[in-house]
Amino acid sequence: MTEYVIETKDLTKEFSNFTAVNKVNLKVEKGEIYGFLGPNGAGKSTTIRMLLGLIKPTKGKSYLFGKSIESHSINLLRKVGSMVESPSYYGNLTAKENLEITRKILDADKKEIDKVLKIVDLTKWKNEKVKKFSLGMKQRLGIAQALLGDKELLILDEPTNGLDPSGIHEIRDLIISLPGMLGVTVLISSHILSEVELMATQVGIINKGELLFEGSLKELKNKNQSEICLGVSPMVEAEKYLLDKNYEVDKKNGRLFLKKGVLNPGLLNKELVFEGFEVSHISEENKSLENIFLELTGGIK
Amino acid sequence: MKVFLSSIKNEFLKQKRGFTWIIVLLLSLGTSFLAFVDVYLRYDYLTKKQNLLNTWEILLLENHLSALWFITFPLAVTTICSLLYYVDYKDGGLKYTLTLPISKNKLYFSKWVTVVIFSIFMIILNISGLILAGKILNFPDSLDIYLFLKYGIYQFISLLGVISLQLWLSSRTNNIIVSLAQGFVGIIASLFLAQSQFIAKLIPYAHILYSIPLKGENNSIAIQGGITFGLLFLFIGMVHFKRKDILD
Numbered sequence: 001m002t003e004y005v006i007e008t009k010d011l012t013k014e015f016s017n018f019t020a021v022n023k024v025n026l027k028v029e030k031g032e033i034y035g036f037l038g039p040n041g042a043g044k045s046t047t048i049r050m051l052l053g054l055i056k057p058t059k060g061k062s063y064l065f066g067k068s069i070e071s072h073s074i075n076l077l078r079k080v081g082s083m084v085e086s087p088s089y090y091g092n093l094t095a096k097e098n099l100e101i102t103r104k105i106l107d108a109d110k111k112e113i114d115k116v117l118k119i120v121d122l123t124k125w126k127n128e129k130v131k132k133f134s135l136g137m138k139q140r141l142g143i144a145q146a147l148l149g150d151k152e153l154l155i156l157d158e159p160t161n162g163l164d165p166s167g168i169h170e171i172r173d174l175i176i177s178l179p180g181m182l183g184v185t186v187l188i189s190s191h192i193l194s195e196v197e198l199m200a201t202q203v204g205i206i207n208k209g210e211l212l213f214e215g216s217l218k219e220l221k222n223k224n225q226s227e228i229c230l231g232v233s234p235m236v237e238a239e240k241y242l243l244d245k246n247y248e249v250d251k252k253n254g255r256l257f258l259k260k261g262v263l264n265p266g267l268l269n270k271e272l273v274f275e276g277f278e279v280s281h282i283s284e285e286n287k288s289l290e291n292i293f294l295e296l297t298g299g300i301k
Numbered sequence: 302m303k304v305f306l307s308s309i310k311n312e313f314l315k316q317k318r319g320f321t322w323i324i325v326l327l328l329s330l331g332t333s334f335l336a337f338v339d340v341y342l343r344y345d346y347l348t349k350k351q352n353l354l355n356t357w358e359i360l361l362l363e364n365h366l367s368a369l370w371f372i373t374f375p376l377a378v379t380t381i382c383s384l385l386y387y388v389d390y391k392d393g394g395l396k397y398t399l400t401l402p403i404s405k406n407k408l409y410f411s412k413w414v415t416v417v418i419f420s421i422f423m424i425i426l427n428i429s430g431l432i433l434a435g436k437i438l439n440f441p442d443s444l445d446i447y448l449f450l451k452y453g454i455y456q457f458i459s460l461l462g463v464i465s466l467q468l469w470l471s472s473r474t475n476n477i478i479v480s481l482a483q484g485f486v487g488i489i490a491s492l493f494l495a496q497s498q499f500i501a502k503l504i505p506y507a508h509i510l511y512s513i514p515l516k517g518e519n520n521s522i523a524i525q526g527g528i529t530f531g532l533l534f535l536f537i538g539m540v541h542f543k544r545k546d547i548l549d
Contacts, residue, residue: 090315
């Protein structure tokens with residue numbers, strides 16, 4: 001039986017007037033970079049907060065390394081590094097002093113501070129007050145805090161939020177290198193698929209508190225059914241003809257769209273021409289991963 | 302235990318370059334200085350008026366009432382409690398700390414111990430300032446160290462209720478203004494309500510008024526009230542904090 005690094009069973013969080021997370025079942029295997037995707041307000045951060053024991057679930061359970069976070073939080077949190085929503089820091093303290101706070105609680109070696117500062121490339125600024133840092137530097141400090149100690153799991157909630165393209169690139173490269181460099185499993189949340197597309201081995205898509213998809217990016221792509229786009233006239237009659245032939249037809253922007261399935265576009269063209277329709281356009285349309293994601297989360301109707 | 306001690310050290314580290322130490326030093330020594338100026342300027346009047354008290358007792362009384370130590374000390378404690386949570390709430394420090402392997406109870410109790418240490422430090426500074434003032438004024442009576450020891454212990458115990466109550470109130474909100482306002486209103490209201498010994502027993506902010514170890518003072522209000530409310534609000538605060546969802 002696979003032992004998951006993260007596993008949730010019907011995890012639910014209800015607030016007074018809405019359900020933020022509804023029966024979510026996550027499964028993250030060791031060594032993965034798991035992309036936890038969903039639009040803003042989908043329930044990603046609430047799920048992450050429950051995984052870390054910051055908030056209590058209304059129903060359901062969450063397990064880290066096979067153990068319930070509620071009953072083993074202290075031992076489990078020792079193995080987990082995290083950054084929730086935005087980097088947390090004490091602005092009046094230097095980067096080194098901020099890491100010292102973490103180090104003391106973890107009882108880690110003092111050398112660990114220099115090690116993580118080097119990983120996130122902040123050694124040069126270690127004695128500067130954090131309030132003077134740019135957002136990117138604060139994000140990197142947040143990752144350094146998460147890395148300090150012998151961590152087996154990193155949970156990074158929107159680590160690229162608010163960064164410029166070069167900052168995003170920088171953080172992305174850093175995250176990709178972590179499983180190989182430190183042997184950690186990474187859960188990274190984002191509301192932008194393209195940000196995690198290049199990093200994640202598995203993805204979970206959540207919207208309105210419900211987990212809509214969990215699997216590899218390949219499986220997500222396979223969810224896509226290509227469509228055949230037709231420019232045909234007269235369109236109304238052509239639509240009626242195709243519906244009578246039991247094709248699934250959709251009319252958008254003056255074109256007809258048919259689910260491709262086993263359809264051969266050449267034969268379809270021939271058939272329509274023989275029936276007296278004028279075919280001015282025929283093409284095969286593949287949805288991008290982004291569009292699949294947006295469709296799943298209701299971003300595209 | 303090691304994590305708990307580390308957490309206390311962290312609380313002090315978080316206050317580095319902040320206002321807390323300025324408040325501690327300024328209010329404790331400032332009040333001692335005010336008491337010194339007061340006794341220096343009104344020495345003859347005070348020794349005549351308070352002819353049943355010796356000079357050290359007069360200095361202590363002036364420090365507590367005329368120099369407003371009974372207000373400035375709880376005000377300082379209220380501010381320290383709010384600042385301890387303010388630095389944590391400000392940039393998500395509390396959220397982060399609670400993802401570390403430390404229990405909420407230990408974290409809460411370490412904050413409580415930190416306020417207690419700051420309070421003891423303030424008392425020591427204030428009393429040291431008073432003794433120095435008495436020496437400068439060259440009091441004719443010999444220094445009664447036992448009197449000052451009792452004064453320090455009584456006021457510390459009397460303030461336990463305020464420490465526990467204010468720490469609980471500060472943990473409830475990420476808005477420092479709210480917890481400060483609650484404390485300030487409590488302290489000001491206690492000035493009026495403490496006129497009645499019965500009501501004073503029930504208001505933690507009023508207990509310090511009864512902590513002067515002089516004849517005729519009902520010190521039991523300060524001691525019993527401080528211990529009772531200190532433990533009660535510490536317990537309520539810990540239970541509340543343990544159950545609290547960290548959403549900020």
